[in-house]
Structure formats: C-alpha cells, structure tokens
Amino acid sequence: MVKGPRTVICVVGARPNYMKAAPIVAALRRSARLAPLLVHTGQHYDPDMNERFFAELGMPAPDSNLEVGSASHAVQTAQVMMRFEPVLDSAPDPIVLVVGDVNSTIACALVAAKKGIPVVHVEAGLRSGDRAMPEEINRVLTDQISDLLFTTEKSAAANLAAEGIAAQRVHFVGNVMIDTLVANLPRAIPPAETLATAGQIPAGRFALSTLHRPANVDDPVVLGRLLDCLAEIGAGLPVVLPLHPRTRARIDAAGLTGRLDGTRILALGPQGYLAMLGLMKAATLVLTDSGGIQEETTALGIPCLTLRDNTERPSTVEFGTNTLVGRDPARILAAARTALATGGKAGRIPEFWDGHAADRIVAVLEDSF
Structure with missing residues (x-):
C-alpha cells in the first residue's frame, strides 16, 4: 500500500x-x-x-x-x-x-x-x-x-x-525571514501611500522606529526618555513610529501622550507586512528593539540602531548594519547623529x-x- x-x-x-x-x-x-x-x-x-x-x-x-x-x-x-x-x-x-x-x-x-x-x-x-x-x-x-x-x-x-x-x-x-523579504520586496507598499493613508507625509527622508519590548515600554521613565530621544532626532529628521497596541496602551497609561505633541514623531497604528517593508526599505535610519527588524535592515542594507543592551542575532552586528546602543539617551543620540552624518554603518548580508x-x-x- x-x-x-x-x-x-x-x-x-x-x-x-x-x-x-x-x-x-x-x-x-x-x-x-x-x-x-x-x-x-x-x-x-x-x-x-x-x-x-x-x-x-x-x-x-x-x-x-x-x-x-x-x-x-x-x-x-x-x-x-x-x-x-x-x-x-x-x-x-x-x-x-x-x-x-x-x-x-x-x-x-x-x-x-x-x-x-x-x-x-x-x-x-x-x-x-x-x-x-x-x-x-x-x-x-x-x-x-x-x-x-x-x-x-x-x-x-x-x-x-x-x-x-x-x-x-x-x-x-x-534565514526564512529573508526568504519572505526577498519574495515580497517588489510588492512593498511605497511609504508615501502608507503615510498619506495616515494623513501624515514627511518631506523627503525619514527615520523609522518601533518599540515593544517590556524593558523599553513597561517603565514610564524609560519609555518617556526614549520618546524624548525620538523627538530630538525628529527635530532634524522626521521619525515614523508605528505603534504596537501594547506600546500605545503603555503610553496612554503613563500619561505620555503629550510627549508626542508638537514633535515630528509621526505616530501610526499597527502596519501590515508590506507597508512595514516599504517603510524600512526607504528609511534613512531605523531605531528598534525588534529582533526581526534587525535582520531585515541588515538584508536591506539600512543602518539600524538597536535600543537594547544585547541581541540574540549577533550576525546583524558582526556582519550587518546593526549597532547596539542600549537605552541611554546620550548614547542613542550620539549614534543617531553619527549615522545621519556618515550614512551609517555599512554591512554585508550573512551567509545563506x-x-x-x-x-x-x-x-x-x-x-x-
């Protein structure tokens, strides 16, 4: 049989x-x-x-x-x-x-x-x-x-x-994540389309940021400092910030919504895969605590500052475009200024x-x- x-x-x-x-x-x-x-x-x-x-x-x-x-x-x-x-x-x-x-x-x-x-x-x-x-x-x-x-x-x-x-x-x-990226890159949604839908269109270049790790969003003091960092970066380069529902809830619960007012942080709702791929592909700089985005930015050749003290994806630092900067505002801002002035860390795509x-x-x- x-x-x-x-x-x-x-x-x-x-x-x-x-x-x-x-x-x-x-x-x-x-x-x-x-x-x-x-x-x-x-x-x-x-x-x-x-x-x-x-x-x-x-x-x-x-x-x-x-x-x-x-x-x-x-x-x-x-x-x-x-x-x-x-x-x-x-x-x-x-x-x-x-x-x-x-x-x-x-x-x-x-x-x-x-x-x-x-x-x-x-x-x-x-x-x-x-x-x-x-x-x-x-x-x-x-x-x-x-x-x-x-x-x-x-x-x-x-x-x-x-x-x-x-x-x-x-x-x-x-890396199967990169299989998906390679297959879908031609279908990535242009940033102008994503931002127009949200009613917010930055002129020219922009930075992209995501925050969702408990160590970054559960402590109101840490979260407030990170939002202030993004606001300061935004003074020179608009920052697009798609907000994870949990992060939005933490911002609201901590009374930090006002930290976004009067800044050039463009807060969006959660985005689909193709919209995020389009934003990453076009970003001048990415600031994130996401493991997957560390990998995707390395594959795309986009400079990435990881807002953590460690990473489980060391190849993105050793070979790729990723730099660990932790949560210290001075260190984050210094790394962002350097990346914007120099074009950021260059890297290569890891094997396979x-x-x-x-x-x-x-x-x-x-x-x-």
Missing part, C-alpha cells in the same frame, strides 16, 4: 511567526513526500491584522485556530498546550514544526515531545544571554526538546554545542540569507523523515 505525504504541523502564534512560516508552508506544498497542516494558536488574535498578514504573505487560512488570546505567560502557555493536544491526537504520524521564540513555540513543542512526536525548531540556537527575557527561556527549552534544529547563523551552532546538543541534530540552513532557506529546510526534512 502506497502511503500519502507525511503531515508536518506548522505552528504560528504571533505575527513574527507568519513571516517565518510562510516560505516553509509554501515549500512543503511543493513536496511530494510531506504536506503542511497550519495551526494558529491565536496568541496574536486581532482579526484585521491576522487576515492582512496572511493575505499579504500568500498563506492559506489556518487548518486550525486555537483562539487562545492574551493572558499571562503561564496561562497563555497552558492554554496553548491544552488546546494543541487534540490537534496532535487527530493527525496520523505527524511532525511538529515550530518557529521562533514565542509562548506558542515552547508550548506546542513540549506537548509534542511528551507524546513522542518529532519536534523541529526553525531559528534554533539564537541566544541573547539575558534570562530576564521570556523569549530566551522559550528558545533554550525548545532547543533542548527538539529533534531537528535549523539555524539562521553560524554562531547558533556554538550556542547549541555549549548546551550539550548533538551536532547531528543541527542544520545551518539560513539568500531567499532559499525554506527549500533547504524541506530537503533536510525529506531526508530525515
């Missing part, structure tokens, strides 16, 4: 996962030996944003939506585990593929590992060295229970070896960030399973 393709359950939970999973799902759909089943945990649950991202990335509608929603880390992780187990029970001989480092990643990996189902982790081995970050805990634990670990940069292999993970489980395949990482992943999966 001829068996059909083996099911690979691809898990997404938050918007950064969509860009990582989209090229993998597409590559699996081209395989004769493997077939994707897309599960959305609902960790990010805004319908408009979810539908916009899925449509822009050409992803099929999820085969299953667990509709977990927002909660504390413990409650959210537990809910994902409880709701994911029946999905596994209904799939014959599945493989579970998780991406990134969100709560859904560790939750679904843990359920699969306890049931003896193979676990595949895409974007394995990245480490910030900061255990205060919930994402760091998710990364370390997911890697420990994964059967196959796919890495985006060579430094990840050393991290995994130091944690006792056998080299034969690790495969350096490149070439748009074909998903094909390499599926080739290994076909060989392994």
Whole structure:
C-alpha cells in the first residue's frame, strides 16, 4: 500500500511567526513526500491584522485556530498546550514544526515531545544571554526538546554545542525571514501611500522606529526618555513610529501622550507586512528593539540602531548594519547623529540569507523523515 505525504504541523502564534512560516508552508506544498497542516494558536488574535498578514504573505487560512488570546505567560502557555493536544491526537504520524521564540513555540513543542512526536525548531540556537527575557527561556527549552534544529547563523551552532546538543541534530540552513523579504520586496507598499493613508507625509527622508519590548515600554521613565530621544532626532529628521497596541496602551497609561505633541514623531497604528517593508526599505535610519527588524535592515542594507543592551542575532552586528546602543539617551543620540552624518554603518548580508532557506529546510526534512 502506497502511503500519502507525511503531515508536518506548522505552528504560528504571533505575527513574527507568519513571516517565518510562510516560505516553509509554501515549500512543503511543493513536496511530494510531506504536506503542511497550519495551526494558529491565536496568541496574536486581532482579526484585521491576522487576515492582512496572511493575505499579504500568500498563506492559506489556518487548518486550525486555537483562539487562545492574551493572558499571562503561564496561562497563555497552558492554554496553548491544552488546546494543541487534540490537534496532535487527530493527525496520523505527524511532525511538529515550530518557529521562533514565542509562548506558542515552547508550548506546542513540549506537548509534542511528551507524546513522542518529532519536534523541529526553525531559528534554533539564537541566544541573547539575558534570562530576564521570556523569549530566551522559550528558545533554550525548545532547543533542548527538539529533534531537528535549523539555524539562521553560524554562531547558533556554538550556542547549541555549549548546551550539550548533538551536532547531528543541527542544520545551518539560513534565514526564512529573508526568504519572505526577498519574495515580497517588489510588492512593498511605497511609504508615501502608507503615510498619506495616515494623513501624515514627511518631506523627503525619514527615520523609522518601533518599540515593544517590556524593558523599553513597561517603565514610564524609560519609555518617556526614549520618546524624548525620538523627538530630538525628529527635530532634524522626521521619525515614523508605528505603534504596537501594547506600546500605545503603555503610553496612554503613563500619561505620555503629550510627549508626542508638537514633535515630528509621526505616530501610526499597527502596519501590515508590506507597508512595514516599504517603510524600512526607504528609511534613512531605523531605531528598534525588534529582533526581526534587525535582520531585515541588515538584508536591506539600512543602518539600524538597536535600543537594547544585547541581541540574540549577533550576525546583524558582526556582519550587518546593526549597532547596539542600549537605552541611554546620550548614547542613542550620539549614534543617531553619527549615522545621519556618515550614512551609517555599512554591512554585508550573512551567509545563506539568500531567499532559499525554506527549500533547504524541506530537503533536510525529506531526508530525515
């Protein structure tokens, strides 16, 4: 009896996962030996944003939506585990593929590992060295229970070896985020269109900023200082600031809305992938605390100042256009002035960030399973 393709359950939970999973799902759909089943945990649950991202990335509608929603880390992780187990029970001989480092990643990996189902982790081995970050805990634990670990940069292999993970489980395949960027760059929405829709059009050049890490937005003092920094940069160069809903809520709760008044900070609502890609592509400078944007700016050759003291993506600093500047206002402003005066840090694209990482992943999966 001829068996059909083996099911690979691809898990997404938050918007950064969509860009990582989209090229993998597409590559699996081209395989004769493997077939994707897309599960959305609902960790990010805004319908408009979810539908916009899925449509822009050409992803099929999820085969299953667990509709977990927002909660504390413990409650959210537990809910994902409880709701994911029946999905596994209904799939014959599945493989579970998780991406990134969100709560859904560790939750679904843990359920699969306890049931003896193979676990595949895409974007394995990245480490910030900061255990205060919930994402760091998710990364370390997911890697420990994964059967196959796919890495985006060579430094990840050393991290995994130091944690006792056998080299034969690790495969350096490149960065699936860049697969998505390469595929969609011709479709990026021009900044003028995005900003006109928001009723705000800066003349000529602009900087782009995003803020969402708890260390940056949960403390009103830190958040206020960062907004003041952006306002000072904006005096010379308008700053486009798409606001994560959580960041907007923190600004409002801290009474910091007035810090945006009378400045050249152009505060926008959450943007879709193609709009953000267009803004990044055209920006003179990017200031962010996002891991994904560190990678995307390196691929685009755009100078990036990361508003953190550490990064789990060291290749963006070693090879790319990224500079760690922390949260000190004086350091941020000095780095911004230097970047604007000199054109910013030049870099090169890391190895295998070439748009074909998903094909390499599926080739290994076909060989392994």
